[in-house]
Amino acid sequence: MKLTVKRTGTLVAFALLLAGCTSKPPQSLVTPFPPVAKNPLPTQGKSNEPVRGVWLATVSRLDWPPISSVNASRENRISQQQKALTDKLDKLKNMGINTVFFQVKPDATALWSSKILPWSDTLTGHIGEDPGYDPLQFILDEAHKRGMKVHAWFNPYRVSTNTKPSTVAELNKTLSNQPPSVFVLHRDWIRTANDRYVLDPGIPEARDWITSIVAEVVARYPVDGVQFDDYFYSEAPGATLNDAQTFQKYGQGFASKADWRRHNTQLLIEQVSRSIKQLNPNVEFGVSPAGVWRNRSHDPLGSETSGAAAYDEAFADTRLWVQKGLLDYIAPQVYWPFSRKAARYDVIAKWWADVVKPTHTRLYIGVALYKVGESTKNEPEWTVRGGVPELKKQLDLNESQPNINGTILFREDYFNQPQAQEAVRYIKERWGNSLTL
Template sequence: MSSPRSVSRVLKSKKLGTLVAAVLLLASCSSKPPKSLVTPLPSVTPPAHGKTDQTREPMRGVWLATVSRLDWPPVSSADISDPDVRIRVQQKALTDKLDKLKSLGINTVFFQVKPDGTALWSSKILPWSDVFTGNIGENPGYDPLQFMIEEAHKRGIKVHAWFNPYRVSTNTTSSTVARLNRTLSANPSSVYVLHRDWIRTAGDRFVVDPGIPEARDWITSIVAEVVKGYDIDGVQFDDYFYTESPGSALNDSQTFKQYGQAFNAKADWRRHNTQQLIEQVSRTIKQLKPGVEFGVSPAGVWRNRSFDPAGSDTRGAAAYDESFADTRQWVQQGLLDYIAPQLYWPFARDAARYDVLAKWWSEVVKPTHTRLYIGVALYKVGERSKVEPDWVINGGVPELKKQLDMNESMPHIDGTILFREDYLNQPQTREAVSYLKSRWGS
């Protein structure tokens, strides 16, 4: 069953395909790094909405995750056999969430539209996500992204489309392989079957190899499709660039051999690949719709001072060394409208103190036009932890208050984003949610 919005989107698809192709010609990367064909990098240039805009209200955001139906849609809704009932249940669940967010004073939702190799919008590149019906590629009967945008905007809430760029699946089980293979007869099919040579295993998941230039073009085209086709307020990438685990490293030796001749170290080549993607996507968004913001939410530590004198006084996993993402450089080069580091620790966590990292990031953005939003660990509030006991003292309210006080008092911090939405509905966060409502709500 197709809604009128789905039909209109089909009619626009030919135009969109032509535009995406043109954008990729402008933004594509060279297959012989390190030279980039994106555009010459500027010194810092102001984005469409500069930090000088004093009328901008502080960011009060929340991440809404759809991967594995963590926040939405309801886990059981995919089992509803009547499609009309299923659609009503899923849409009502989302509007109830938006009503609550509005009452809490949340003004922006970071909505996960590409949780893996599937889409939560009517895409000509990716198959439909299985979170709605249980089947990859099955039309849910409505356009969830369009529905989210319309309902959020009615309530004065902005929507940023949140993409996981490289993840194809959340596991590598035989049943997952079978489900991906079944999309071969679908239109569009999964990247798993269309470009099997791009697929690697890392962190016990199927991922697209970030070192393949055509794969980066493919990701850029996906972002372009959403930016062109939907009235979103922003685009965000999370911290999943290169993702490995001790027992499941990414085997990109052949890719390095093919494309990494200009680099002595694979780590430098990997960082270059991530840089290329950020450049491409940044330029593409601004070419299509300059008013759409582009941001990244990286791991909270760029580098530790013990490795780099420019790093923070911390001892945590570093984005530069672990994810091969030079997040500080993107800010300095003016490639991002905002950066939202995940500072998921309390003030008392010596290895990665909240205040130490918040001040470090404030100094990074200070001479630039990039806004700084801080990602806060709502998911830890009320959870007992030997190493972080502060999250349970008085319901976690004192720790949360200290973090929000800091975010709202420092001149170079422009807001807070909570991870993640469903924790607003859990019993352990009840006191903290009441506090948020008294502080932010109307």
């Protein structure tokens, strides 16, 4: 059974994926999404204090959970994973971090009890296996107890991190799960790009499906915010997304496929923004795009930079989203030092500060903690005195600009790396001694 989604000006489809009977393959049932709660779920409330944040990545278990916990017994796995998370929160709190951007959807799996997505294999080693607790609820409880905020971080379009036969087999095994993977429910939405399985952003039903996932979290959990990362159209030379048929079906009236793709990305942002505000206006919505919107060599409105740009590479017109008021905040990833001529930190940060100035969108700058202490030919500054002088210049700029409202460090596990310890001590001295949320 398939129901048609009616797209009105203010109503976004909220999909609950239900399995059919055992004799039939599962089907996707699309229903209107829940009415706005009269009393929205409680959040920590808005604050004028600058965001001092960190991204906590779960894809490929980069920051959490510990790899050693995955093969432990159920009881030991739960206790190891929960202790690792509370230990991290204690350390972050001690360092003055007040906001954690927790990756709840690393691909087409979930780190919460979802009726739409199967459980993430990052927790147990197997897609769809119940981990025995709800990681999103757990981190929300523990972070809020410590006076810290949590933003649910989603990768909207990624289905898997590779296209290996073993990954395909694991995804196909979810056919009998409740719920199964979108890989088996909607195989016609799936494309390959950059050696990954991804959803085709040009398919309206796929955008509705992503919106439904965000709506499920906002409706059920007291998250302080929702964030999308920079993976919209994620391609690489020689590994592009084949959306020729989708463009033929939906791209009439556009001057180019690039314009049509940017339109698709904006439609997703518009409907996600609208659905979040309908469900709980206290929840902030933000995007963390690549640092460069466009280069001035391509557009007089762009920054004095050269290289990859979100507008041209990911087909994300992030500047326009700010101007249209679709975002509560934007957090560009400005992962270069002051001396990097192609993409100077100060040039990009100040460019974004000028973009948000006439709007109500807040600006948080993403800073490359992962580069601190690492020697590279083009960016030797990161090893001078442990990277502290470069880091200090970046934080000084962020805190001196009235239109920059905070800093987010990428990413949490680098607080534990030996090469970053001088910088870690500096951050603790700078942030840890001041009042946090």
